[in-house]
Amino acid sequence: MLPGSIQISGETLSGAEIRDICESLRENSVRLLSLRGCQLSERDFGHVCRGAAESRSLAQLNLNLGIVSNINRVKQLAEALKTNRSVQSLFLHGSPLTDAGLALLNPALSIHPSLVALDLGDCMLGDEGINLICGLLPPDGAKSGLKELTLSANPGVTSKGWGRLAIAVAHSSQLRVLNLDYNPLGDQVAGMLAVAVASSRTLEVLDLEGTGLTNQSAQTLLDMVENYPTALRTLILAENNISPELQQQISDLLSEGEEEEETEAREVTTREKNPWICQNNSSSQMVLMTSGLGDSLLAETEM
Incomplete structure (x- = not known):
């Protein structure tokens, strides 16, 4: 039997339900486990982590919206990831990790052999957290790194942190999707990202929705798309102070490139x-x- 999925959202999970989930994980019958926004006890969270550690089929683990709610849970998740070898996508969106929590999780993330997609949106990260994430984007010639990275809504990161990320993206040999929506980036950071995109041979999707951009940065992005060959196919600029005409010009150029x-x-x-x-x-x-x-x-085809 092919591995299936367990998807539960916003519910309070009983001990019996947790036992069923853990049994399925140990039997390698789960490919996707999503407990988005669910309530479960500290003991039951530990059981789920141990089940995930033992699973050889689990490819996607979704713990979005506050599941990893304290340092103890971060430690248990880190231990699970040190043992697990199958997880390809890890979603922790809306978890109060902070830089301290990410520092505990980072060693497990950096050595995981299969992880290619990571969502750390709205995780209360700052510049130190970004420095750790840059280590998951190894330069050309290094080991395989992330292909998809989400850092939406982390307003504590400064332009210095975003600049460091832009450098890492420019030299990353793997990253294809980068979501930075709803961060107060501004035109200065957008200019740095334009340089990163022009340098990257793999980045296909860049989400800059609601990031405080103006026509100034849009013009820079337009010049980049128009004059430099890139792998970029999708650039999201909605909810910025950018004229519809400029957005359409960029979209048309990207479409032409994809057709070619x-x-x-x-x-x-x-x-x-x-x-x-x-x-x-x-x-x-x-x-x-x-x-x-x-x-x-x-x-x-990717998950």
Whole structure:
């Protein structure tokens, strides 16, 4: 039987329910466990952590909205992650971690062999927390790091912290999605992020919704998209003081870039399927007829 999912939201969990969850974890029958906003005792939280530690099937663990509510729970989660080898996505959005809590959790995060997606939005982080997170974005040539990072609504981070993150993103060989929405970034930080995006070979999605940007930073982002080849496909600028015209220009340029990539992908697939196509020299004209078949071969499916 393929592993399934357990998704519970906003409920007070009984001891019997926790026992069932833990049994499923130990039997490796759970791929996704979400206890978003649920209430459970300290003892039962410990049971869940031990079950997660033993599970070989658990790929996504969602403890959003205050589940990890104190330092003791942070320690228990850290111990579970040191043993677990299967979790790919960890969501702690809305947990009062603070920098001190993240410091306790960070060693387990940094050595976890499978973790690629991390949500630390609204976790009361500051600059020290950002410094720790930068360690999860190793530079080119280092070990594999995060591919998706959410840091929404952490207003305690200063421009210095965001600048450090921008440098890490610029040199990260893995990060594809970065969510910074609802942080008071301003135009100065947006300029640093534009440089990071221009340097990154992998970043595809950047969420800057509600981050205090103006036309000044939008113009910088427009120049970046227009003049420098990037992997960026989606740039979210809603709820900022940016003119609709500038937002549309950026969106159009990103769409054009994506269409060009799709065309190139079809041409590559066609060449692979039709080895008789002549490519004798770089100056010869080549005419390709494509049907669009094979597009799905290049698609990548992720949780």
